[in-house]
Amino acid sequence: MKFHLTILGSSSATPTSDRYPSxxxxxxxxxxxxxxxxxxxxxxxxxxxxxxxxxxxxxISHLHGDHYLGITGLLSTMSILGRTTTLHIYSSHLxxxxxxxxxxxxxxxxxxxxxxxxxxxxxxxxxxxxxxxSIYSFPLTHRIPTCGFLFINSVKEKNIxxxxxxxxxxxxxxxxxxxxxxxxxxxxGRIIKNQDITMAKSKPVSYAYCAxxxxxxxxxxxITGVDxxxxxxxxxxxxxxxxxxxxxxxxxxxxxxxxKANVKQLIIGHYSARYTELEPILKEAQSVFANTILAIExxxxxxxx
Amino acid sequence: MKFHLTILGSSSATPTSDRYPSxxxxxxxxxxxxxxxxxxxxxxxxxxxxxxxxxxxxxISHLHGDHYLGITGLLSTMSILGRTTTLHIYSSHLxxxxxxxxxxxxxxxxxxxxxxxxxxxxxxxxxxxxxxxSIYSFPLTHRIPTCGFLFINSVKEKNIxxxxxxxxxxxxxxxxxxxxxxxxxxxxGRIIKNQDITMAKSKPVSYAYCAxxxxxxxxxxxITGVDxxxxxxxxxxxxxxxxxxxxxxxxxxxxxxxxKANVKQLIIGHYSARYTELEPILKEAQSVFANTILAIExxxxxxxx
Numbered sequence: 001m002k003f004h005l006t007i008l009g010s011s012s013a014t015p016t017s018d019r020y021p022s023x024x025x026x027x028x029x030x031x032x033x034x035x036x037x038x039x040x041x042x043x044x045x046x047x048x049x050x051x052x053x054x055x056x057x058x059x060i061s062h063l064h065g066d067h068y069l070g071i072t073g074l075l076s077t078m079s080i081l082g083r084t085t086t087l088h089i090y091s092s093h094l095x096x097x098x099x100x101x102x103x104x105x106x107x108x109x110x111x112x113x114x115x116x117x118x119x120x121x122x123x124x125x126x127x128x129x130x131x132x133x134s135i136y137s138f139p140l141t142h143r144i145p146t147c148g149f150l151f152i153n154s155v156k157e158k159n160i161x162x163x164x165x166x167x168x169x170x171x172x173x174x175x176x177x178x179x180x181x182x183x184x185x186x187x188x189g190r191i192i193k194n195q196d197i198t199m200a201k202s203k204p205v206s207y208a209y210c211a212x213x214x215x216x217x218x219x220x221x222x223i224t225g226v227d228x229x230x231x232x233x234x235x236x237x238x239x240x241x242x243x244x245x246x247x248x249x250x251x252x253x254x255x256x257x258x259x260k261a262n263v264k265q266l267i268i269g270h271y272s273a274r275y276t277e278l279e280p281i282l283k284e285a286q287s288v289f290a291n292t293i294l295a296i297e298x299x300x301x302x303x304x305x
Numbered sequence: 306m307k308f309h310l311t312i313l314g315s316s317s318a319t320p321t322s323d324r325y326p327s328x329x330x331x332x333x334x335x336x337x338x339x340x341x342x343x344x345x346x347x348x349x350x351x352x353x354x355x356x357x358x359x360x361x362x363x364x365i366s367h368l369h370g371d372h373y374l375g376i377t378g379l380l381s382t383m384s385i386l387g388r389t390t391t392l393h394i395y396s397s398h399l400x401x402x403x404x405x406x407x408x409x410x411x412x413x414x415x416x417x418x419x420x421x422x423x424x425x426x427x428x429x430x431x432x433x434x435x436x437x438x439s440i441y442s443f444p445l446t447h448r449i450p451t452c453g454f455l456f457i458n459s460v461k462e463k464n465i466x467x468x469x470x471x472x473x474x475x476x477x478x479x480x481x482x483x484x485x486x487x488x489x490x491x492x493x494g495r496i497i498k499n500q501d502i503t504m505a506k507s508k509p510v511s512y513a514y515c516a517x518x519x520x521x522x523x524x525x526x527x528i529t530g531v532d533x534x535x536x537x538x539x540x541x542x543x544x545x546x547x548x549x550x551x552x553x554x555x556x557x558x559x560x561x562x563x564x565k566a567n568v569k570q571l572i573i574g575h576y577s578a579r580y581t582e583l584e585p586i587l588k589e590a591q592s593v594f595a596n597t598i599l600a601i602e603x604x605x606x607x608x609x610x
Binding site: 014015016017020021039042043046047063064065066069070072074076077080081092094097098101102105106107108143208261265 | 318319321322323324325326344345348351352367368370371374375377378381382385386397399402403407408410412413448449464
């Protein structure tokens with residue numbers, strides 16, 4: 001089942017002419033989940049051909065402007081384009097105060113309902129379960145209350161039961177056919193129903209989002225073993241003092257968290273505007289955690305097809 | 306003296322992947338004036354190589370999101386980049402409420418002062434005089450209180466006094482030299498001081514900004530005879546009912562105002578996202594007011610070099 005991550009914004013607080021503030025979109029089994037909504041997220045969504053009315057859930061990690069200033073414009077556009085479906089926002093209760101004030105002052109009337117789910121910032125919480133998808137928040141350590149988010153999709157796949165496998169001499173092709181649901185025909189022509197020789201097995205695919213945060217190992221239990229970890233890497237290692245002061249992370253911090261959490265792959269982003277070249281950032285992170293990749297705007301990362 | 310207009314955003318409420326919400330920047334005698342500040346204005350400023358710290362005056366016409374949602378991000382970036390100079394904001398007092406709330410919630414501290422100048426919406430008002438530049442607001446007719454802005458720059462140039470011109474047979478080259486301040490040497494070698502044969506003449510250059518507004522001829526006295534009039538043209542003529550309902554203008558409305566105000570040139574913008582091609586919009590406006598041009602993002606219009 002589909003589990004795609006697309007980066008809409010990879011910049012830290014100060015955007016550049018070609019790096020936008022934080023925003024990402026997940027397509028999990030054809031449902032769209034928006035994670036953070038920096039300024040111009042609606043423009044990036046259009047640029048990369050996402051249907052904004054298909055977004056029903058928006059997750060805002062914290063209320064620094066580069067993570068939420070695009071939301072009021074997006075909400076307004078959704079209404080102008082005729083939305084009637086309820087939109088769920090997972091955020092601080094203070095975001096509601098901002099949006100309410102802006103809507104009142106602009107004297108606009110949204111044609112759909114907003115349903116807020118206020119985040120806890122002191123413990124992990126299950127925010128949403130939807131068929132095979134579960135979404136959790138967990139606390140991060142930053143200058144203001146901040147959450148990370150964990151997305152888990154349990155993909156059911158058919159496994160052939162062991163006794164049958166041991167009894168029959170199946171070819172590779174036969175195994176493939178049974179796994180996609182076909183019945184099995186024995187050498188003497190008997191049909192054995194697929195459900196009698198298979199059992200569904202759940203194979204979870206998981207993605208964790210950690211921005212913004214300083215280096216803090218207390219996050220490790222929440223993200224251990226995920227398939228892909230997004231961890232901010234605002235600075236390179238030679239600026240670790242600045243990172244501590246601003247409660248951000250360096251490349252090495254992000255890589256160390258990936259290592260300790262034993263994740264399969266690390267994707268770094270939230271780059272300071274001072275870095276025009278990203279390769280040195282990547283190389284520095286890879287020196288600690290080899291399976292690191294860069295968050296590149298407009299690029300889609302396939303956790304599962 | 307320099308009087309340049311650069312379009313940063315030309316879209317109406319719903320941006321497209323290549324048209325941003327309203328924002329323009331004027332460079333008048335090397336001072337930068339920002340007019341409206343839709344989402345991602347700070348990105349557009351970077352894209353088109355403007356030095357954001359040189360902006361000391363921001364004018365916000367009204368509080369629909371597509372005209373102001375970029376301001377908090379811009380203010381924050383100015384601070385991060387080390388600004389200490391006071392920034393003047395000309396807007397509704399309600400914008401201060403929004404900005405104050407966002408700054409408080411984000412727990413950020415601007416390293417410079419904001420000085421607000423709250424707009425009147427029922428009469429014209431002189432907002433600022435600065436050497437040769439005068440900036441006025443004037444009322445427009447929209448769904449919420451909205452101002453237009455008028456920028457006048459009086460450029461002093463030297464004119465040769467009539468009596469001297471009539472007496473001497475000056476060559477074109479000699480006239481040019483006197484106009485830029487050189488003394489004149491007569492045929493028999495006498496030097497005549499420049500100040501004795503010239504007088505300074507003031508030649509005003511003017512630009513008026515009208516967005517958002519429905520067709521309303523009461524604006525004409527404020528903008529009569531300007532060198533360049535920006536007038537919104539959200540819709541084409543066949544959507545004039547929608548324009549009335551939403552208190553916006555059509556191409557024909559904008560052109561008729563330009564005609565009645567006897568302006569030298571009309572520039573239209575604030576295009577609805579439904580229009581992917583702008584040529585038909587231009588042609589329709591030109592059918593009423595021939596000297597009409599399109600607002601194109603990133604393009605600079607030279608009212609005076």
